Amino acid sequence: MKPTVHDxxxxxxxxxxxxxxxxxxxxxxxxxxxxxxxxxxxxxxxxRDVAAANLAKGRVYPLTFIIPxxxxxxxxxxxxxxxxxxxxxxxxxxxxxxxxxxxFDAKALAEALYxxxxxxxxxxAFVAVDAPEVAAAAEHVIAAGIPLVTLVSDLxxxxxxxxxxxxxxxxxxxxxxxxxxxxxxxxxxxAVLAGSMLVxxxxxxxxxxAAAMSADFPELGLLPVLEGRDDPVAVEQLVSSLFSDRDDIxxxxxxxxxxxxxxxxxxxxxxxxxxxxxxxxxxxTTRGAxxxxxxxxxxxxxxxxEVRSAIRVLKAKADGLPVVAAQERIRIDxxxxxxxx
Amino acid sequence: MKPTVHDxxxxxxxxxxxxxxxxxxxxxxxxxxxxxxxxxxxxxxxxRDVAAANLAKGRVYPLTFIIPxxxxxxxxxxxxxxxxxxxxxxxxxxxxxxxxxxxFDAKALAEALYxxxxxxxxxxAFVAVDAPEVAAAAEHVIAAGIPLVTLVSDLxxxxxxxxxxxxxxxxxxxxxxxxxxxxxxxxxxxAVLAGSMLVxxxxxxxxxxAAAMSADFPELGLLPVLEGRDDPVAVEQLVSSLFSDRDDIxxxxxxxxxxxxxxxxxxxxxxxxxxxxxxxxxxxTTRGAxxxxxxxxxxxxxxxxEVRSAIRVLKAKADGLPVVAAQERIRIDxxxxxxxx
DNA sequence: CTGTTAGCGCCTTCAA
DNA sequence: TTGAAGGCGCTAACAG
Numbered sequence: 021m022k023p024t025v026h027d028x029x030x031x032x033x034x035x036x037x038x039x040x041x042x043x044x045x046x047x048x049x050x051x052x053x054x055x056x057x058x059x060x061x062x063x064x065x066x067x068r069d070v071a072a073a074n075l076a077k078g079r080v081y082p083l084t085f086i087i088p089x090x091x092x093x094x095x096x097x098x099x100x101x102x103x104x105x106x107x108x109x110x111x112x113x114x115x116x117x118x119x120x121x122x123x124f125d126a127k128a129l130a131e132a133l134y135x136x137x138x139x140x141x142x143x144x145a146f147v148a149v150d151a152p153e154v155a156a157a158a159e160h161v162i163a164a165g166i167p168l169v170t171l172v173s174d175l176x177x178x179x180x181x182x183x184x185x186x187x188x189x190x191x192x193x194x195x196x197x198x199x200x201x202x203x204x205x206x207x208x209x210x211a212v213l214a215g216s217m218l219v220x221x222x223x224x225x226x227x228x229x230a231a232a233m234s235a236d237f238p239e240l241g242l243l244p245v246l247e248g249r250d251d252p253v254a255v256e257q258l259v260s261s262l263f264s265d266r267d268d269i270x271x272x273x274x275x276x277x278x279x280x281x282x283x284x285x286x287x288x289x290x291x292x293x294x295x296x297x298x299x300x301x302x303x304x305t306t307r308g309a310x311x312x313x314x315x316x317x318x319x320x321x322x323x324x325x326e327v328r329s330a331i332r333v334l335k336a337k338a339d340g341l342p343v344v345a346a347q348e349r350i351r352i353d354x355x356x357x358x359x360x361x
Numbered sequence: 362m363k364p365t366v367h368d369x370x371x372x373x374x375x376x377x378x379x380x381x382x383x384x385x386x387x388x389x390x391x392x393x394x395x396x397x398x399x400x401x402x403x404x405x406x407x408x409r410d411v412a413a414a415n416l417a418k419g420r421v422y423p424l425t426f427i428i429p430x431x432x433x434x435x436x437x438x439x440x441x442x443x444x445x446x447x448x449x450x451x452x453x454x455x456x457x458x459x460x461x462x463x464x465f466d467a468k469a470l471a472e473a474l475y476x477x478x479x480x481x482x483x484x485x486a487f488v489a490v491d492a493p494e495v496a497a498a499a500e501h502v503i504a505a506g507i508p509l510v511t512l513v514s515d516l517x518x519x520x521x522x523x524x525x526x527x528x529x530x531x532x533x534x535x536x537x538x539x540x541x542x543x544x545x546x547x548x549x550x551x552a553v554l555a556g557s558m559l560v561x562x563x564x565x566x567x568x569x570x571a572a573a574m575s576a577d578f579p580e581l582g583l584l585p586v587l588e589g590r591d592d593p594v595a596v597e598q599l600v601s602s603l604f605s606d607r608d609d610i611x612x613x614x615x616x617x618x619x620x621x622x623x624x625x626x627x628x629x630x631x632x633x634x635x636x637x638x639x640x641x642x643x644x645x646t647t648r649g650a651x652x653x654x655x656x657x658x659x660x661x662x663x664x665x666x667e668v669r670s671a672i673r674v675l676k677a678k679a680d681g682l683p684v685v686a687a688q689e690r691i692r693i694d695x696x697x698x699x700x701x702x
Numbered sequence: 703c704t705g706t707t708a709g710c711g712c713c714t715t716c717a718a
Numbered sequence: 719t720t721g722a723a724g725g726c727g728c729t730a731a732c733a734g
Contacts, residue, residue, distance in 0.1 A: 204545035
């Protein structure tokens, strides 16, 4: 039978309360007593029943998630993942509060951070905009002793607790590998379509992609980066005019959102002119385009994993427990038409 | 505040015990009382605290996992995943017993199933060998009322509770897509290396791969399938002699295990003769080969996910709860050198 | 510094 | 058919 606190108590010859103090590293125990308990713990191979502990504590962790009120599929997916987490809230003893802020608005985000901190939750997660005022607000949160993690997009120059998102440089390199190899022996230009070079994840993907392309596939020249502001309409226009301007494009890397516009533009292209296309985020749109052959591969980050990871990390930090970094790494999924989930 | 059984009890004007009976659909409650309780439950939006329930029940689920005592990295990984699950055993209130059987040995596996059933565990998971005697043993387990799931490789013609593994036909098609596209404009033969056509996962991968290749890349002819019995030594020999026999091989699909042997054989090949290689399962070996460029892509199934899924399903079945099939689908991961976790 | 005691939310005898 | 009471493993006042 699995040993319990009672076994530890009698083995060490102390009371339950003392055992509890030692187990939870609370003060008010003499060194000798502590030792006796520790010894009993290791001798009996005691591991505490977290479920029972949480039940007794009755503790709930109020967590605040600040996310952009952006109407693209990925952010909708993120929200969905948060809703699911909220449903498991009672079991995991967390209470999630979602705060919306305008997308790409550093000032609004900074204010949201200050406001969230004022409520003193057990932790805050937010999708960063990489700007000084946001960094300042983040520092404020950290100074207030509130665990803080970035979600999806990271923040430079602030030592927050964690970044729950993919390695965007690796994503850029992965895109380059796939695109270069899928292009095969075709020769021509490669177009790059981003949301905005002002956000860190896009910048990192773009730079890594360009570096990998020129290293591994120098015969495929890169065209200047197009910025579609993650807006389907803008993207459609950009891509359409690009393809009517020139006829030497063999491949395209869409590293941002707004792929609905991209797909519409591609659909109007004559089949023999269709480029190799790599895009990001598995959505209704990109899934359909994969299946119809308009997009060749999709790199994806699992919003559900990111949310769950953020929650785990925030809870651990709130409890002062260590985080197994390797276990929290978010994978870059690759989807072809054949391995769609 | 989240409602508890107490709230339900007072709202319905009954005692805790009665509430409990209704919640757990136990007999001995009049229809009228039951109704009152049900109404209180839905009015208050009560959801029961599973952790507390398990704590009170003190129930543990003895689960038996039967896996091949095969010394390849994937099976070692599976074992590792099982060990990890065992460590969480106390929290999840399961007790895992691992039973080893010789690989690809239908008779031994069948016997192990009978033996496991005799111990009447809460559930059994096993890596199937697709043979009649195994099917008979599986039927016996099912007839004994013990929840049964297959792991990694499925069993034909038996309606067991679940298959915790990837869609192997999809894996074969994915391999074909990648291999065909990575081959680019190279022309020649494609070698296929399997473990054994006796296991259903290998057969399915192989058939789907062949079908997809002839449909999408008819210019690349397939060579007869080599069976390496997932044994590194055998595999090395097979591949070595294959490449000394002929010089028109442009690509190779290794759909089984034993890739240590494959990599050793590839290493000895002159760089310009090296084929495009797609293999299965991310291990030390395949990871190294990806990084060194000997292998181009690895399809992976996450043993940890499979084990956890099997456990979830077995527990649910043991409790008579439904399973959300979509949530239990195991993904096919694609790894290139660039997106290694 | 240490122990006693009363719960957390739920389940399970045992009586009525 | 129903209810009262005790306990699962742990934590947290409140006393000593």
